[in-house]
Amino acid sequence: MATQHSRMAARLMVAPSVGLLFVWMIVPLVTTIYFSFLIYNQLYPDRQGWAGFDNYYYFLTDRSFMEAIWNSIVLVGGVLIVTVIGGILLALLLNMPFWGQGIVRIMVIAPFFVMPTVSALVWKNMFMNPVNGMFAHIAKGLGLEPFDFLGHAPMASIIGIVSWEWLPFATLILLTALQSLDSEQQEAAEMDGAGRLSRFIYLTLPHLTRAITVVILIQTIFLLSIYAEIAVTTNGGPGTATTTITYQVALQSLYDNDVGGASAGGIVAVILANIVAVFVMRMIGKNLDA
Amino acid sequence: MGHITLKSVRKTFGEADVIPAIDLTIQDGEFAVFVGPSGCGKSTLLRLIAGLEDVTAGDIQIDGVNATDLPAAKRGLAMVFQSYALYPHMSVRKNIAFPLKMAGMSAAEQEAKVQAAAKVLNLTAYLDRKPGQLSGGQRQRVAIGRAIVREPKAFLFDEPLSNLDAALRVAMRQEIIELHQHLKTTMIYVTHDQVEAMTMADKIFVLNAGRIEQAGSPLELYNHPANIFVAGFIGSPKMNLITGAEAEKLGATTIGVRPEHLDIVEAGGWSGVVGLAEHLGSDTYLKITTDQVGTITLRAGGEVHLRHGDAVRLAPRAGKVHRFGADGKAMA
Numbered sequence: 001m002a003t004q005h006s007r008m009a010a011r012l013m014v015a016p017s018v019g020l021l022f023v024w025m026i027v028p029l030v031t032t033i034y035f036s037f038l039i040y041n042q043l044y045p046d047r048q049g050w051a052g053f054d055n056y057y058y059f060l061t062d063r064s065f066m067e068a069i070w071n072s073i074v075l076v077g078g079v080l081i082v083t084v085i086g087g088i089l090l091a092l093l094l095n096m097p098f099w100g101q102g103i104v105r106i107m108v109i110a111p112f113f114v115m116p117t118v119s120a121l122v123w124k125n126m127f128m129n130p131v132n133g134m135f136a137h138i139a140k141g142l143g144l145e146p147f148d149f150l151g152h153a154p155m156a157s158i159i160g161i162v163s164w165e166w167l168p169f170a171t172l173i174l175l176t177a178l179q180s181l182d183s184e185q186q187e188a189a190e191m192d193g194a195g196r197l198s199r200f201i202y203l204t205l206p207h208l209t210r211a212i213t214v215v216i217l218i219q220t221i222f223l224l225s226i227y228a229e230i231a232v233t234t235n236g237g238p239g240t241a242t243t244t245i246t247y248q249v250a251l252q253s254l255y256d257n258d259v260g261g262a263s264a265g266g267i268v269a270v271i272l273a274n275i276v277a278v279f280v281m282r283m284i285g286k287n288l289d290a
Numbered sequence: 291m292g293h294i295t296l297k298s299v300r301k302t303f304g305e306a307d308v309i310p311a312i313d314l315t316i317q318d319g320e321f322a323v324f325v326g327p328s329g330c331g332k333s334t335l336l337r338l339i340a341g342l343e344d345v346t347a348g349d350i351q352i353d354g355v356n357a358t359d360l361p362a363a364k365r366g367l368a369m370v371f372q373s374y375a376l377y378p379h380m381s382v383r384k385n386i387a388f389p390l391k392m393a394g395m396s397a398a399e400q401e402a403k404v405q406a407a408a409k410v411l412n413l414t415a416y417l418d419r420k421p422g423q424l425s426g427g428q429r430q431r432v433a434i435g436r437a438i439v440r441e442p443k444a445f446l447f448d449e450p451l452s453n454l455d456a457a458l459r460v461a462m463r464q465e466i467i468e469l470h471q472h473l474k475t476t477m478i479y480v481t482h483d484q485v486e487a488m489t490m491a492d493k494i495f496v497l498n499a500g501r502i503e504q505a506g507s508p509l510e511l512y513n514h515p516a517n518i519f520v521a522g523f524i525g526s527p528k529m530n531l532i533t534g535a536e537a538e539k540l541g542a543t544t545i546g547v548r549p550e551h552l553d554i555v556e557a558g559g560w561s562g563v564v565g566l567a568e569h570l571g572s573d574t575y576l577k578i579t580t581d582q583v584g585t586i587t588l589r590a591g592g593e594v595h596l597r598h599g600d601a602v603r604l605a606p607r608a609g610k611v612h613r614f615g616a617d618g619k620a621m622a
Binding site: 182184185187188189190191192193194198202203206207209 | 371372380392
């Protein structure tokens with residue numbers, strides 16, 4: 001009885017916050033869904049009324065849609081690969097005892113605190129610029145032709161910038177996991193005749209799976225919504241080389257002033273993100289149970 | 291084979307001299323126990339032998355070969371850790387087979403050895419489980435299994451039973467003794483529990499502050515403790531150590547009488563009052579506050595019905611009094 005009462009009371013107590021969160025979530029979603037079925041273009045205020053599924057039809061059949069999906073996959077996948085592998089290596093390095101460990105750890109985390117817009121600008125103007133950039137200077141110093149990163153390898157460049165931003169996050173999570181690795185296990189493996197590489201493959205990596213899962217899950221969610229880096233550096237170009245789904249939606253609403261079409265694109269993006277989330281959860285979520 | 295010799299082995303951690311200099315020899319097939327209070331350097335000593343720590347000075351010889359600079363894997367020793375140190379994501383089978391896999395053994399050979407080890411340790415039914423699904427005793431057996439399959443020159447145990455409950459500890463103790471009788475391999479066992487040391491060892495090394503206080507068979511240590519430290523450490527309940535006038539009567543600075551070597555007498559001896567009586571059924575431990583020698587412990591039979599506040603007289607049994615000089619060493 002008591003438990004039933006207290007359970008009831010508990011539900012009552014949480015109800016306000018659950019309600020608030022629900023409203024918080026549902027109002028923007030419903031508004032967006034509503035807009036996505038309207039003819040709503042700010043350039044033509046006279047054209048109004050229901051659009052039916054036209055907005056969706058035009059967004060999905062647009063030639064650039066599949067391209068944008070592919071670009072999203074490349075961007076998210078590329079950054080994940082770089083940050084997970086780089087994060088593991090950096091974490092292994094930082095986990096070793098060396099002088100000035102504390103300061104180095106803070107310095108490694110620093111890029112995470114830089115605003116995306118700022119870091120993208122810094123990379124674009126100070127490093128990758130083919131005339132004034134650091135890389136151009138180095139190339140010239142070596143007698144090589146400066147490389148126009150954002151012009152000729154736009155996607156790779158953006159992957160590089162975003163990876164630089166997210167590497168600290170991956171490193172931090174993986175480092176924490178590394179520190180909880182049982183030293184007696186390592187010693188046991190050492191006595192069992194396992195070398196450094198074997199110990200890494202058979203002990204460290206399995207120990208890190210959960211942390212890697214967390215990194216992939218969280219990063220995927222955030223990387224799907226990358227906008228600032230693209231806007232600052234390439235504007236989705238050259239052509240549509242770096243136009244992701246998120247950026248496509250932004251283009252539609254900001255440059256075409258087509259709120260209806262952008263809303264439809266937004267809903268498509270939400271659905272796609274959810275599909276990805278379900279897949280990622282299914283694929284690696286079982287690692288979290290163990 | 292499994293003859294281990296340490297020659298003036300020294301270990302320092304920075305400024306701390308954990309092991310000043312130790313010489314010891316463990317014969318092939320011997321069950322040697324390092325026992326001592328926590329922080330006495332016994333685990334460090336074991337890790338030095340294992341090769342998990344580097345010696346600061348001195349030599350370690352295994353089977354007559356200098357192993358001082360050999361890495362842990364090359365010494366041919368197997369270790370069982372206090373935390374078991376099982377690989378949590380591998381099944382019991384894979385855990386036991388891991389050293390064989392690292393040695394590059396074929397899958398069929400691995401399986402045969404795992405099966406053999408599992409049979410000895412009653413683990414056959416659990417081979418496909420993960421360590422997390424096993425009880426403490428079973429995990430301990432898996433750790434031992436992982437050591438057995440390597441057919442090492444010697445087994446090193448680092449307080450392997452301290453994470454088990456009392457009943458299981460006794461059972462595992464017997465299993466390890468039986469295993470030793472079956473394998474006849476050298477075993478070095480570290481513990482802080484003198485009961486484990488007494489029951490298991492062929493030879494006990496009593497360590498204190500990085501020094502060997504005494505080495506010998508359990509009964510040797512019990513009957514002829516070389517100094518006050520060993521006298522107080524070996525035996526349960528502890529030996530009564532008495533200083534003052536009663537000790538001087540016997541020409542010693544300190545005399546020691548074990549609780550089991552004190553008798554309740556009608557007349558003479560020391561007079562006292564029972565402070566605490568612990569009735570264990572088989573035995574009764576009496577804490578007696580005496581007029582002559584302070585509070586001492588006496589072990590009486592289970593049928594003794596003395597209670598708190600009863601007046602008693604007691605006397606040490608003839609020939610069972612240990613005498614120690616001013617330097618703490620036993621007097622002849």
